[in-house]
Amino acid sequence: MATAVVIGASFAGLLSASALRRRGYDVTVLERDVLAPDTGPRDGVAQSRQPHVLLHRGLLAIESLLPGVEQDLLARGGVPFNTGRMPWFGEHGWSPVNDWSFEIISISRPVLEAVVREHVLAQPGLTLESGARVDGLERDGDRWRVRRAGAEPLSAELVVDATGRSSRLPHWLAELGVRVPEPDTIDAKVGYACRAYRVPDGARLGLRTGILVASTPEHPRGGLALPIENGRWLVCAVGYGDDRPTRDNEAFEPFFRSLRDPALSDLIAGLEPDGDVIIHRQTQNRRQRYVDASDWPGGLLAVGDALCAFNPVYGQGITVSACQAELLASEPTLRAGPLGGAATRRLQRRVGAITELPWSVATSEDLRMPTSDGELTAVQRASLVWTTRLMRLSAAGDEACVRTFNRVYHLMGDPKLLFSPPVVRSVLRSVVRGVPEPLPKPEIALFS
Ligand SMILES: Cc1cc2nc3c(=O)[nH]c(=O)nc-3n(C[C@H](O)[C@H](O)[C@H](O)COP(=O)(O)OP(=O)(O)OC[C@H]3O[C@@H](n4cnc5c(N)ncnc54)[C@H](O)[C@@H]3O)c2cc1C
Incomplete structure (x- = not known):
């Protein structure tokens, strides 16, 4: 053979x-x-x-190659949720919380x-x-x-x-x-710092998804928290260039207080650390x-x-x-x-x-960061004007834009979808009537 x-x-x-x-x-x-x-x-x-995070397209591909993996991930304590339900603070505001995205199974x-x-x-x-x-x-x-x-x-x-x-x-x-x-x-000089947490005995956490506060060119600090198996959480600080987080345990929680929104800081205030901070900078x-x-x-x-x-x-x-x-x-x-x-x-x-x-996706976003060692091409700059409008519409709850971004993010669809008729209609409507106000911050069920 x-x-x-x-x-x-x-x-x-x-x-x-x-x-x-x-x-x-x-x-x-x-x-x-x-x-x-x-x-x-x-x-x-x-x-x-x-x-x-294993994107939905990846989950489908692994399941098609190895049927039964999904079931086993759930049996090992993986936490399933639709990423559309996850409080997500993007560059232009909070995404609407609903099922307009795709399922993932969150696990270490x-x-x-x-x-x-x-x-x-x-x-x-x-x-x-x-x-x-x-x-x-x-x-x-x-x-x-x-x-x-x-x-x-x-x-x-x-x-x-x-x-x-x-x-x-x-x-x-x-x-x-x-x-x-x-x-x-293309190196945007991103640094990660991650720490595991657990829910203290007797505390009840209402949140069933992760939380994300994105870094942006103006605010190069962000973070992510994900529930994983055994009732634990992985909390991750993300920063660019001089804002890269350090491995100092004492500096970890203050980092989250410096973000654009306190959602992650509020979450970890109610959790107990379960290990030291681990950093990673090869990105x-x-x-x-x-x-x-x-x-x-x-x-x-x-x-x-x-x-x-x-x-x-x-x-x-x-x-x-x-x-x-x-x-x-x-x-x-x-x-x-x-x-x-x-x-x-x-x-x-x-x-x-x-x-x-x-x-x-990765390089055109990274080239927007001042820490990147390259520049956007003329085509990338032109498409940025379009996607910025779409991001603002998404933050205002426009269904066509939100669904399309989620398809592209989960690698479930071609970026040409960003020019599909429903998206173009939303943009034209916004040209005539203006972009609606961003949605308010969603209610985040933390501890009871
Ligand atoms: C901080 C960080 C966060 C990430 N987050 C995500 C995420 O959220 N979602 C996602 O999809 N991806 C994420 N990634 C990327 C993800 O880790 C990799 O894409 C994924 O592991 C696939 O990588 P790989 O199998 O090609 O290589 P690796 O996972 O790096 O594995 C390489 C393997 O080769 C072995 N090896 C190396 N040299 C030799 C040798 N000479 N002989 C024998 N064996 C060797 C190593 O021991 C290792 O087992 C992240 C990466 C980083 C750095």
Whole structure:
């Protein structure tokens, strides 16, 4: 049977491995971390303690690849809610609270990863070797030899790099004489600081969703709180440039008092900290341009953050990895045999195309931040005039605009929807009658 080696056993690696198994490959996943069944946050995934939102499109893709995951997430204590019900203070005001958005299941990242891993490893013909650090690739005719520290190389027809942001693939390829172009990068210099909380004994919290207060170019501090399993909450401070939050426990709660609205500060005032503040600052948007390499070898693909990593505030990375795996699962050229250079490049291009929409969402928003190291293009500036009008209408409760933004945010629809007839009608109406007043702050049921 043809063999594939997937390097990295986080979301991109696990889901791609599952897809390749479906295409008939005998798959080995190599992971540098030692993974036990109850693995919590782990060293190989520095962001694993930070809150992770799985967008609705990602939930659908994972469920289609691995039926039953959704049920298991709920059984492990995941908190389901429609993000339209979540108090959400955007740049132009509060979003209306209703069901005009999509369901998510809020759960900590380690539990989400563990559930996905269990489902993937239940597939026969798929093996995970944990504690196996890959340190290079060698060519062997049409095949690859994947070098592992302290073990014999593994031979495979197909190799998938799913090693995340810290991927060494450009370096490994350089050793083989293959030059790849420099990646595109846009860095808004976002920093996260996250702390876990629990509801004190005897207290009753009425809130059944998260709360979000967005950062804006004028107010580069924001935050997010999400309920997770076991009655716990992950509360996250987000800041840009000099406003990046620190790991100082004492400075954490005051950070929330400096936001545009006290909703998050009010929430954590009634919660008890359950651990220290953990920060994360590797957040730049970075997209590899592998399809532009003139001599890209056959049988080698890059997926997930190894191919394209986003500023995480938009919550897109896992969903993109899942959509890429969905593509691989239905890809007819993957017939469990050698994949030539031209076919590999075509497939890599299609895998990369999945990053286009999230890349444009993340980078056009990030380029608005004064901390970004780039400038909006003329086209982006023109579309910003349009989307600003739509955001103001959304904050005034316009149904067409709210529904459309939610579709695009959850990667459920094309940004062309922002120019669909119902949205255009709302805009024209606002040109004639003016944009209505923003909605008042919603009632947020905190403690009783
Ligand atoms: C602060 C923060 C918050 C985020 N929030 C969200 C969110 O809300 N929603 C969302 O969808 N995404 C979010 N993301 C992005 C998300 O974490 C990633 O997109 C997602 O984990 C998919 O990444 P991946 O599998 O490509 O890589 P990673 O998750 O980084 O995993 C790479 C894997 O490869 C292994 N590895 C690396 N090198 C080697 C090697 N040489 N040999 C063997 N194994 C190796 C690592 O140990 C690891 O297991 C966030 C990211 C950050 C930084």
